[in-house]
Amino acid sequence: MTFLEKIRCLFTFGQGVALPMPELDEETTPLALFEKWFNDANKAGILLPESMSISTCGHDGQPKSRMVLLKAYDEQGFVFYTNYGSDKHQQLSENSKIAILFHWGVLQRQVRIEGTIEHTSKEQSEQYFHSRDRGSQIGAWASHQSHVMTDNNELKNRVQHFTEKFKGQEIPLPEFWGGIRVVPTYFEFWQGRASRLHDRLCFDVTQTPNQVFKRHP
Numbered sequence: 001m002t003f004l005e006k007i008r009c010l011f012t013f014g015q016g017v018a019l020p021m022p023e024l025d026e027e028t029t030p031l032a033l034f035e036k037w038f039n040d041a042n043k044a045g046i047l048l049p050e051s052m053s054i055s056t057c058g059h060d061g062q063p064k065s066r067m068v069l070l071k072a073y074d075e076q077g078f079v080f081y082t083n084y085g086s087d088k089h090q091q092l093s094e095n096s097k098i099a100i101l102f103h104w105g106v107l108q109r110q111v112r113i114e115g116t117i118e119h120t121s122k123e124q125s126e127q128y129f130h131s132r133d134r135g136s137q138i139g140a141w142a143s144h145q146s147h148v149m150t151d152n153n154e155l156k157n158r159v160q161h162f163t164e165k166f167k168g169q170e171i172p173l174p175e176f177w178g179g180i181r182v183v184p185t186y187f188e189f190w191q192g193r194a195s196r197l198h199d200r201l202c203f204d205v206t207q208t209p210n211q212v213f214k215r216h217p
């Protein structure tokens with residue numbers, strides 16, 4: 001993002017005019033466009049541009065959303081890490097469909113991605129798990145993510161327990177923890193514009209070649 005573009009973003013914040021939509025040529029893939037926008041968000045100094053909302057919906061039909069961190073993305077999909085005993089994972093095991101949402105407010109941009117999930121390989125989860133600081137590795141062991149606490153000290157006691165258990169040794173990857181890869185079926189790039197005449201550029205990636213279209217804002 002150039003200095004001029006940053007200034008323009010600041011001046012136009014709240015008015016719905018930020019940056020131009022990129023010219024698309026036949027080579028433009030949604031992944032390349034995502035990479036460009038993600039880099040712009042990084043360069044704009046946005047705190048945690050990799051944070052994204054994920055929405056899931058299990059058998060009961062109740063959608064649930066929460067934030068996670070995007071840790072990797074490529075042609076295979078978009079990866080985050082979590083506890084496989086969590087609520088979100090339970091919902092995903094009942095219904096593998098998922099929706100991701102990024103919002104980069106200062107750039108007046110959102111990206112929506114829909115898809116289905118698969119698990120990362122144990123090797124990939126292990127590699128990421130061991131790249132985390134020791135405290136986060138203990139935290140993964142200690143947290144019964146999403147489960148109701150039996151008492152206020154439960155988490156603290158479990159942290160203490162696993163800190164002692166793994167003292168002086170490498171902490172293994174818990175069986176119940178790892179990566180989830182979202183394999184996209186649909187992308188939408190939203191750019192704020194004046195008078196709420198926003199741009200919505202969409203890609204249906206289930207079609208070959210990808211179907212590209214715009215939606216009314």
Ligand SMILES: Cc1cc2nc3c(=O)[nH]c(=O)nc-3n(C[C@H](O)[C@H](O)[C@H](O)COP(=O)(O)O)c2cc1C
Pocket residue numbers: 048051064066067068069070080081082083086087088089145146
């Ligand atoms: C900015 C942010 C990033 C987060 N990143 C993660 C993450 O990468 N993985 C994760 O399991 N939870 C993450 N959380 C916590 C989740 O939002 C959520 O509380 C937790 O995963 C339990 O969700 P569930 O009970 O619906 O499964 C994050 C929360 C915030 C606010």
